[in-house]
Amino acid sequence: MNEQQLLTFIEVARRKHFRQAADALQLTQPAVSAQIRSLEEELGTTLFYRPNVKLTSSGSLFLPYALQIVDLIREAKESISENEKKPINRPMVIGTTSCLAMTVLLRLTHYFQSFRQTLPLRVLTLSADEIITALNEGQVDLGIAYKLDSLPSHIQTKTLFYDSFALIASYDHPLAKKNTYITVSDLEHIPIISFAPSTMERRMMDQIFKQYGIQLNIMIELTSVDEIKSLVAANYGAALIPTISVDSKSSSYRRIHMTKFDHSFPVQLYYPEKRYQSRTLRKLIEDISGIYTVEDGLGD
The missing domain is CATH 3.40.190.10 (Periplasmic binding protein-like II)
Incomplete structure (x- = not known):
């Protein structure tokens, strides 16, 4: 059993696909298959079901040990590098x-x-x-x-x-032309570009507005904050994004200040x-x- 066999086993387990694992490891598919077969022979068990490439019960049992062994090898290499003051190449x-x-x-x-x-x-x-x-x-x-x-x-x-959520809108959006603050209840009447329901940001947003008893008027749902900011810049609507993602120097959109919207996460x-x-x-x-x-x- 060697490090390359363990790395190959971990990669196949991760991707559930021999060819994809081979591409990731920059090996040929026959080489990956041979390494898995050799490892199975040494352990005296089958690690993957074929052809659907799922871990067997023995494979699932072996995976955490394989990860620990690879970690120990990495620890040994890095300890030697630190001792000899050599640069560590692994990012x-x-x-x-x-x-x-x-x-x-x-x-x-x-x-x-x-x-x-x-x-x-x-x-x-x-x-x-x-x-x-x-x-x-x-x-x-x-x-x-x-x-x-x-x-x-x-x-x-x-x-x-x-962090907290901030409201942003294009400079051409009606909200950007107002000189007054808006309240959280005003959001019910504003078309909003939002994160998709599958994202953590959307789940947090839903929890916060549920506490306020507010139903947002969501028109577009996206998974990326950069995509959301691009649509805001194109004036497709306003958006609520984490404050840390707001570029205060942006020439494409501005932050719209709100009152009575106290929250953090x-x-x-x-x-x-x-x-x-x-x-x-x-x-x-x-x-x-x-x-x-x-x-x-x-x-x-």
Whole structure:
């Protein structure tokens, strides 16, 4: 049993498809099949049902062990690199939502530069549910997303800051031409471009407006905050988006100020409790709350 066999097994389990796993690993499909077959022979069991490529009960049992072994190999390599002061080539991978991606990237880049860390950094844009799946499967080291209602017991959390929803509209929109504030009850009569029901942002929005007894007049539903802002800029309607996603210097839309709309929701760090953490990753988890400060407009 070797590391490549384990990585191949994990990738096939993740994608449920031999060819897709081969493409991701930059191997041929016969090579992937041969590695899985060799691993099954060594373990004396079948790991995948064929042809639908689903984990057998033995495969499901073996998967967490495979992840742990790969983590231990990574830990050994990184410990040796740290001991010999060699640069670590493996990037730190952060999973976050589209609303938070730019802020996460900017703050983390500044953080690593502040103590001259040259660690490669990758930020993946995922839905909140996909972030938890990616953490479970070892695809990302950390997740940053709005607070989820339920989590696996082994996923730990840390609150980073609190966000809120802001109303935006094109400069040509009637709301942008008013000099008065609008109230939350006014939203019932305004065509709204909203997040799709499957998104965490929409679920939070529905909960907030349910408390206010408000039924929003939603006309268009999208999954991406950038798509929403594009339609707002084209004057298809107003939109409620997380305040952190609002560009105060935008020439395409402006923020519409509201009264009697008091609410907030936490942005949290997510990480597996028992997964191997490099020294740099441990330090980041310890320091990360300080990255998002009140001075940045992102604090509690």
